[in-house]
Ligand code: SF4
């Protein structure tokens with residue numbers, strides 16, 4: 484049976500207030516109110532941005548959605564977990580301060596930011612699943628404990644997952660630190676001769692896996708946790724992943740962790756993809772030079788996390804006339820791994836019916 488995916492056109496040029504109104508219109512038209520009950524603790528999963536990257540979905544754009552949850556008398560809170568990377572989202576204190584600076588706060592939205600994985604990203608709950616790679620996944624404790632979820636994903640490209648949207652927001656973005664490490668565990672970078680020995684990767688590696696040799700940096704693959712920080716910080720493009728070798732495993736892991744996030748919340752979670760400001764890399768990249776790879780399209784929403792991602796990928800590809808790997812210039816990647824695996828493990832369906840809202 485197909486899943487309904489609701490769609491409304493919008494663009495950054497509409498302005499934040501109109502984008503918020505359109506997201507709210509979508510929520511109402513889709514009848515999502517039935518997914519939330521009075522008194523629910525409802526996680527509103529977002530990405531609060533990673534400065535100086537400025538292409539994340541801004542807090543006023545989700546105000547209408549928060550107002551819908553408040554009108555339903557739930558107890559919504561802005562939720563995001565600690566990142567593996569060093570930076571402003573590495574622990575709950577710095578993350579909350581950043582969220583506040585970016586307007587994900589009581590003043591702008593009327594609800595607080597709460598890290599569902601605790602101060603250090605270690606507050607986790609083991610969820611049993613019947614996955615191909617995992618029989619248990621480690622999810623942020625308060626994501627598991629809350630009764631409902633409203634997920635807001637910014638659709639972007641991604642250097643390993645190829646497309647980052649709802650499945651990645653759930654799988655990676657709602658896992659504990661250990662859960663994230665497990666997802667990345669198959670990926671190991673190496674350093675090419677373009678290395679200038681600047682030392683940035685050495686300074687940022689959370690696992691102390693990097694040493695500076697005579698001609699280039701070296702990575703100890705036994706210590707490396709595959710977090711990708713060295714790839715992100717190297718200004719010389721000297722740290723490489725063999726993406727083609729491992730991205731399939733990462734994407735399957737993401738899908739299986741997403742399954743753990745929604746387990747027990749069937750019909751109690753809704754998933755929004757904002758397909759605007761679509762950049763080649765995801766919002767975790769702390770770079771200013773993020774440029775759009777496709778014109779703004781709009782907002783997609785569904786109670787099916789697989790269908791909403793499939794519909795978003797399909798429309799980005801049809802509007803641009805290119806596949807996402809072509810848009811990213813990375814032919815080895817393929818976004819279908821996570822979608823097809825998610826469908827295979829019962830997270831949702833790729834068979835969708837697109838319903839456009841005026
Ligand atoms: S950040 Fe890049 S250039 Fe600098 S030491 Fe590491 S690999 Fe070499």
Ligand code: SF4
Nearest residue numbers: 688707708710711713
């Ligand atoms: S060497 Fe491994 S652990 Fe260290 S930053 Fe790179 S990917 Fe992360």
